[in-house]
Amino acid sequence: MNSISSLGQKAKEAEVVMRSMSTDQKNKALRVIADALLFHSDEILKANQTDLENAVAAGMSPGMQDRLRLTKERLDDIAEGMRQVADLPDPIGEIMDSWTLENGIDIRRVRVPMGVVGIIYESRPNVTPDAFSLCFKSGNVSFLRGGSDCINSNIAMVHVMRDALEEMDINPDVLLLVEDTSRDTVKEMMRANQYIDVLIPRGGAGLIKSVVENSTIPVIETGTGNCHIFVDESADIPMALEIITNAKTQRVGVCNAAESLLVHRAIADAFLPALADKLGKTVELRGDEIACGIAPIMKRATEEDWGTEYLDYILSVKIVDSVDEAIAHTNRYHTGHSDAIITSSDENAEKFLNEVDSACVYANVSTRFTDGFMFGFGAEIGISTQKLHARGPMGLKELTSYKYQLRGNGQVRG
């Protein structure tokens, strides 16, 4: 009934509708759907309550339960986010380039939707309306597969949103939810190249790895951030302490939090005791041999620590002899997400900015700024750690493709 191929055929039909929808129509629809989610909040919260009860019965941790929980306030935030997306400029139709060939052919590169965007995610039910609003505004059909933990919440929200679309005479198949959360079905979805144009996994490292390995559809890899901060010999120590504290502790469970600290040997004696004073009580510091010698509060780091994204109050600390060693170590162990140098040397800043191979490279700024909202995109579907198509924070433009339109008067190739 609602197999992947049946959903896929609906998606392909709805794609045509999305391609020719006006900006006004999209914006109005998003505002109506935001209202509908609030108007039907009782039934959504009731469905969410079922998910939570199942989660408790299955022994889910309190932290995971919190991710799963919807409240009146969270629904308000979801609706407000949807209205904000309505207020953003429409990326579709932009003429990105244009030129005329000598033979008179007029070439235009025009921004168009991707088509059908598949999103595979876990137990955060807010992803459902958030992802839909971004896909919809960028002219795409949403083909969503959330986790089994929040299936009742997802079904309830999608039901409300599709009803609202239908009342506006918009084909509700612009929003499709895979209700069968079995492994076989998700595997089928990952190979549905004829129906889905791009697949974006959102969730933990395991989910992302599974999608990258099993999908034949083009994937945008998002997520894991083993972010490094290098304190150069000329660093301003108070600035370094403030940036590291912010990057490590402002929110520990996020992909742009700092996980590893590199310290130039020439500043280590002055800097490490100050670091231990500032962070030693809240953050477990794991140092290499030299670092532990200078600041005995540290535990000894192992090789494994350099490659670990802790997402916790832990920071690895390594001493390096030069900016070159810092760059080489970063490029070896990071995940290509966000890395920073703290330095007073313009030369070393530029070297680090140019040679560290990450989506976002910082000089004298906290890595916590890698975020579509912070960048001013007004929205974010994820942070890409691959180099194909999009890198770093992805907003509406990153959910689009382009086509070439060529206009002439009978030109043929000689």
Add this chain to the structure above:
Amino acid sequence: MNSISSLGQKAKEAEVVMRSMSTDQKNKALRVIADALLFHSDEILKANQTDLENAVAAGMSPGMQDRLRLTKERLDDIAEGMRQVADLPDPIGEIMDSWTLENGIDIRRVRVPMGVVGIIYESRPNVTPDAFSLCFKSGNVSFLRGGSDCINSNIAMVHVMRDALEEMDINPDVLLLVEDTSRDTVKEMMRANQYIDVLIPRGGAGLIKSVVENSTIPVIETGTGNCHIFVDESADIPMALEIITNAKTQRVGVCNAAESLLVHRAIADAFLPALADKLGKTVELRGDEIACGIAPIMKRATEEDWGTEYLDYILSVKIVDSVDEAIAHTNRYHTGHSDAIITSSDENAEKFLNEVDSACVYANVSTRFTDGFMFGFGAEIGISTQKLHARGPMGLKELTSYKYQLRGNGQVRG
């Protein structure tokens, strides 16, 4: 010894070299390598002779043998192509966007190389130097895997090119060839995510399908073109005949050749006899029932014909009742490569240009212009038929990614 992982480690080291190479150094190297290929043409042609003898012994068709053959003249063309790439502007380092946040952080989006570009191709040995020159100019390491048919030619050319690099004190691992052409090794290459940033298959539909299905590395799908031309009711008939003749017969074996013709019913009586006159002797026309009724020279097309890329002197012909039907049929059966409308109606032209979902959509122009050289890119690594990253002809810019550089003076997130 030269396993994928050993080549991959070399590639990752060479990537660092490529990232900081100056434009002058790259251009000079390409010119020196072009000269080296000509200087060593005897040994290259000798190796190619071995490949040809093996091919003859294996019963390879004359057409395929011709693809495999290198000559003095073809080496001249290869060297000239490489010099032309040296003359193109360097895409790397371009500041694509820049803005300053209210908190003073300066954000720049800077064009950077992809890193390591894997190319999997078949029996055309010219792909080896051509692909290398484009990857090299765009700052990427070339990780090449050609077909077993031309392995001797490839080894000889890569040997000459790597020697030339070494003589210029450039790490020769910026050009790597997978010499073991076994199936297991190519499968291993397609899963070497830690070493290869993007994989581009170049060849027939079977090769491309295999790479799309087996690769865990992001793929840029290139190639197959089931290109449609729609003759609208208001079409200028002589213009339509000239465009169709060009698109079908100027070169039949190419992806931008026309394969299927849609004709508006209102013009069919006037147009089809003229078409049969003009093309009926050289091209096998396969029509639907109505078309065959009007022009009895045609054979009857089957359902399979609509979806077939002939790459031959065959054209399918279908009658449609409207531009909407033409668009729907095209979107159903085409491969998203290149499609054209021939019309005197601006309204229908715009409708077709906007609603046909192809990389290149034409109004009153031959589909044969879908080509990086024709577009003015100065080079072409392939024609993408996917929507992620690049669509249509891919030149140097399409072999690049970007990174964000953020410069500040101690900003932290509140």
